Amino acid sequence: MTSPQTIPASVTNWSVQLMPMIAAVLLSALWRHHAAGDETLGSFALHVAQTGLVSLPFVAAHLSAFRLRPLAALAAWLAGFALYPIAVFWVATRGAFDNLLPDLRECATAAAFSAMALLAGGRSSYRLRAGEIASLLRRLPVTLDGSMIALLMGWALATTSLFASTADAVRNQPFTVWFDPVRLASHPGEALYYLWQFAIVALLLYAFYWGSRYLLIRRALGGHGWTFFALSSLSYWIIATPLMASLVLQLPINLPVWSLLPSEDRQLFDPLNYGFTFVFLAVTMPIVLASERLLAEQRDAAGRHEQVSAELALLQQQINPHFLFNSLNTLYALCLKDRSSAADAVVKLSDLLRYTVYDGQRELVRLDEEIEYLRNYIALQLLRLGDRCVVRCNWSEVSDRLCIPPLLLIMLVENAFKHGIEPTDRASELRIDLSASATHMRFVCENSLDPDTVRSKTLGLGLANLRRRLELIFGDSSGLSSERSGEGWRAVLELELRPC
Numbered sequence: 183m184t185s186p187q188t189i190p191a192s193v194t195n196w197s198v199q200l201m202p203m204i205a206a207v208l209l210s211a212l213w214r215h216h217a218a219g220d221e222t223l224g225s226f227a228l229h230v231a232q233t234g235l236v237s238l239p240f241v242a243a244h245l246s247a248f249r250l251r252p253l254a255a256l257a258a259w260l261a262g263f264a265l266y267p268i269a270v271f272w273v274a275t276r277g278a279f280d281n282l283l284p285d286l287r288e289c290a291t292a293a294a295f296s297a298m299a300l301l302a303g304g305r306s307s308y309r310l311r312a313g314e315i316a317s318l319l320r321r322l323p324v325t326l327d328g329s330m331i332a333l334l335m336g337w338a339l340a341t342t343s344l345f346a347s348t349a350d351a352v353r354n355q356p357f358t359v360w361f362d363p364v365r366l367a368s369h370p371g372e373a374l375y376y377l378w379q380f381a382i383v384a385l386l387l388y389a390f391y392w393g394s395r396y397l398l399i400r401r402a403l404g405g406h407g408w409t410f411f412a413l414s415s416l417s418y419w420i421i422a423t424p425l426m427a428s429l430v431l432q433l434p435i436n437l438p439v440w441s442l443l444p445s446e447d448r449q450l451f452d453p454l455n456y457g458f459t460f461v462f463l464a465v466t467m468p469i470v471l472a473s474e475r476l477l478a479e480q481r482d483a484a485g486r487h488e489q490v491s492a493e494l495a496l497l498q499q500q501i502n503p504h505f506l507f508n509s510l511n512t513l514y515a516l517c518l519k520d521r522s523s524a525a526d527a528v529v530k531l532s533d534l535l536r537y538t539v540y541d542g543q544r545e546l547v548r549l550d551e552e553i554e555y556l557r558n559y560i561a562l563q564l565l566r567l568g569d570r571c572v573v574r575c576n577w578s579e580v581s582d583r584l585c586i587p588p589l590l591l592i593m594l595v596e597n598a599f600k601h602g603i604e605p606t607d608r609a610s611e612l613r614i615d616l617s618a619s620a621t622h623m624r625f626v627c628e629n630s631l632d633p634d635t636v637r638s639k640t641l642g643l644g645l646a647n648l649r650r651r652l653e654l655i656f657g658d659s660s661g662l663s664s665e666r667s668g669e670g671w672r673a674v675l676e677l678e679l680r681p682c
Contacts (some may be wrong), residue, residue, distance in 0.1 A: 199248050201239045202295035207234050210288040236284050239266040240292040247300055263293040284417065286363045313364045324527055326473045330391055330466075334384035341380045346373040354435060379433045383442065386426050387462065393418060394463055395470045405479075415463070424450040490654050515566045530562045538589065546585040548682060554579055556591055556614075567610075571603050575614045584618065585682040587655050591616075593648045594627040594664075601607045602629035602671050611670075618679060625675040628667065652677065 211229040218225065243262020247255040267289040284292075345351040346369065347362035366373055398418060403411035427450045430442050438448075445452035513531055517524045537555050541547050560573055597615070603610040613628040647665055652660045652675075660677035 189415050199245060199299075200241070202299040203237065203292065206240070206288075206292040207237050209291060210237070213287070218555065233284070233288070237288075237292060240289075240296070244292075244296040244299075246451060247296070259296070263289070263296065287361065290363070296575050326395075326470065327392075330388060334388055335381070338377065338380040338384040342373055342377040343378075345376045351376075352440060354436060376435070379435050379442075382433065383430060386429060387481045390422060390426060390459065390462065390468050391470075393422065394467060395474075399467070399470055399474060415467075419456070419459060419463060426459070513562075519566070527562060527565055530558050530565075534558055534562065542588045544588060546680060546682065547588040547625070548582055549580045549584045549586055549679065550582055552586060552588065553580070553616065556595055559592060559595065560612075560614075566602065570607075571610045571612060573612045573614070576616065577614075578617045580618045581620075583682050584620075584623075584679045586623065586677065586679060587651075590648070590651070590677075591625055591675070593644055594625070594675060597644055597673070598627055598629035598671070602631050605631040608632065621679055623677055623679050627673045627675075628670055630670045631666070633669065655680050 189405065208230065210231040214229045214233060215226045220226075239262045243259050243266070246258035246262075249255070249256060267284070267286070270283045270289070271286075271289070272281060343366065344357060346366055347360065348354050348357050349365075351357065393424075394415070398411060398415050402414040427443050430436075431448060431450075433442065436442060436448075440446055440480070441448055443449075443455055444458040445454040449455075453591050513524070513527055534555065537551075541551065541555075557575075557577075560575070565570060572670060595612075598612055603612065608630075611630045613626075615626040617624050645662075649662055652662060656677055660675075662673070662675050664671070664673040666672075
């Protein structure tokens with residue numbers, strides 16, 4: 183069997199461009215075949231050939247729209263799908279070639295299929311891309327109520343077309359003509375007469391649906407459970423069916439011997455009427471139940487998202503003042519000790535605050551930016567501590583395409599200085615090791631600890647905030663351990679990196 187890759191591109195292009203006209207010819211041939219009442223394959227083949235012959239101008243105009251320049255393509259398309267039908271109808275009014283020429287329905291079908299193909303996949307100058315169509319559909323305010331109204335109004339229009347295409351349709355059933363555009367155009371008053379009555383029937387069906395959704399499902403089921411819902415639905419079905427039937431019987435389209443009711447008589451409590459409303463409920467209720475469940479899940483998800491966002495913002499606000507307090511203490515001590523270095527410290531503090539205020543509010547930052555932020559912070563601390571603290575850092579070379587949430591690592595470094603190094607006058611040491619792969623990062627922060635130091639409540643609060651933030655962002659895909667290690671303190675943070 184020939185694989186799609188071996189089919190020449192020219193053959194594929196021709197088949198794609200011709201497919202709308204092939205579909206239009208086959209559909210028109212099927213209509214002609216059905217109207218002729220001949221069920222043989224030979225007759226259908228004859229109708230296909232006949233329809234294809236009279237549709238050649240359509241095919242030529244359609245292919246020209248693909249291949250000519252825009253203005254010439256538009257002129258060719260209008261000549262084939264507008265001028266040619268006008269000429270056809272002019273010939274038809276003189277009784278020539280009556281059974282051979284395409285009718286209005288066939289012309290409209292060919293034009294619609296051609297336009298649809300050109301817009302969806304034709305020339306790039308006026309093509310609607312699939313992504314643009316999807317984006318447009320996503321912006322449409324589609325709801326279940328709106329969809330139900332659209333379906334019922336579509337039913338009203340289709341039924342109007344069916345009745346208005348036959349003279350005295352109520353008395354001339356079953357229908358032999360399903361759609362006659364010529365009669366619809368020549369009898370607009372009759373079409374409107376049917377349309378407003380079928381629109382009322384559609385509104386009654388919508389009211390029946392509305393009651394089942396908002397009274398039965400939301401109130402009865404949502405508030406009182408399945409038993410009350412089942413009994414309420416039974417009562418609603420028994421009462422609403424004859425009430426709706428009585429309103430339908432008030433329409434002037436009904437005759438003494440025929441009505442629009444499913445039973446086609448004037449019996450309000452006929453089993454056929456109850457059967458129709460039962461089927462309507464049986465079809466719509468599962469759809470409504472599924473829609474209500476999805477809406478409830480969306481509301482819950484939105485509520486959880488807002489709660490998580492608010493909690494994350496609160497945790498970040500708890501982090502930023504803590505950092506600012508420590509930094510100002512460092513700058514104050516430096517000004518008292520060595521004013522000549524104060525200017526450099528102010529610059530570093532300015533860079534740190536800029537990162538905290540602006541980048542700290544972003545969802546993700548580059549890992550190398552976070553590392554540079556830590557380096558500046560450590561350098562600022564060492565200006566105050568001097569030789570009393572030795573810092574040994576091992577920063578892994580990281581790609582600028584890897585990102586993490588901001589201000590995660592600083593908490594561990596702040597705790598190392600505030601609770602391990604600052605409280606003692608002894609020589610202290612801080613060791614930092616950051617290793618990163620394409621998807622994973624491991625950050626180790628170790629600091630010396632005074633043997634008499636007791637873990638403070640502030641340290642516990644800071645780590646608790648960090649753990650909560652990691653849980654909100656990463657779930658179970660991160661790990662944090664912080665504990666004594668010999669004569670010091672060791673904190674290890676492991677998490678997944680994200681592409682920028």
